[in-house]
Amino acid sequence: MSVPASLLDVPAPAKLNLFLHITGRRADGYHLLQSVFVLIDWCDTLHFERRSDGRLQRHDLGPALPADDLSLRAARLLQARSGCTLGADISVDKQVPWGAGMGGGSSDAATTLLALNRLWGLGWPRERLLALAPELGADVPFFVGGDNALVEGIGEVLHPIDVPAQRFVVVKPQASIATAEIFAHPLLTRDTKLAILRGSLADTGFGHNDLQPPAEARCPEVAQVARWLVDRYGNSRMTGSGSAVFARVDAGKNAPPLAIDLTDLPADWVGRECRSLASHPLRGWAD
Secondary structure, eight states: OOOOSEEEEEEEEEEEEEEEEEEEEOTTSOEEEEEEEEEEEEEEEEEEEEESSOOEEEEESSSOOOTTOHHHHHHHHHHHHHTOOOEEEEEEEOOSOTTSSSOHHHHHHHHHHHHHHHHTTOOOOHHHHHHHGGGTOTTHHHHHHOBOEEEETTTTEEEEEEOOOOEEEEEEOSOOOOHHHHHTOTTOOOOOOOOOOOEEOSOTTOSOBTTHHHHHHHOHHHHHHHHHHHHHHSOOEEOTTSSOEEEEEOOOTTOOOOOOOOTTSOTTOEEEEEEBOSBOTTGGGGO
């Protein structure tokens, strides 16, 4: 099999948490959760070019990223564990908002693992890449797995699940929230009962987000976005640990699609219409 010298226009899709329940806490302090993660078509785009000198360099095509972001950490981890002597130039066109609870950095890391596995000719199966993923972050296994999923444990237990195709309006206010602050907040519920849910998700309005009350207390803009969406679409829910909030846009069976108008979105908020994805665009890259 020939190995490409570059991989261009490689997508890293974001996710939404249709619900997020905190079900307990481990002795080591990590919180246990139950959530449904669904992939959406709001994506970062990454470009990879192979280097023969072993160096790993990142180039920012959009907003400046932290010096040691998750894509570089993923590349270093794969390089170290595989013993590969090749390197890569990684260019990132960052479109998914930072600090939104949409998994943008984790998705970049997963796309980097999948792309460099191919660019370096490693041929690792998905299970081997999945073993690395938790070392990079709790959301990374989901993006490497490639399927919409019921997620449990600390994020590493994945049950593929069928999620009906749907539209969302996703809005992020200017403010971002540090995840650690939310998990340490006294308003956080840590004992939501586990639900039995396997195979399909007929009702995507199931559950709630246990992180939303502390997020709204810490960041009033989250509550403002939630009200803005309820006023227009009749529902809203924060995704992940925030600060992005989404509304499901459902015109009903046999009804014409609802029009979405974001022209009155406040100037310092970022929002767009998104559609769910049936699977990750790179789902076949490690099969």
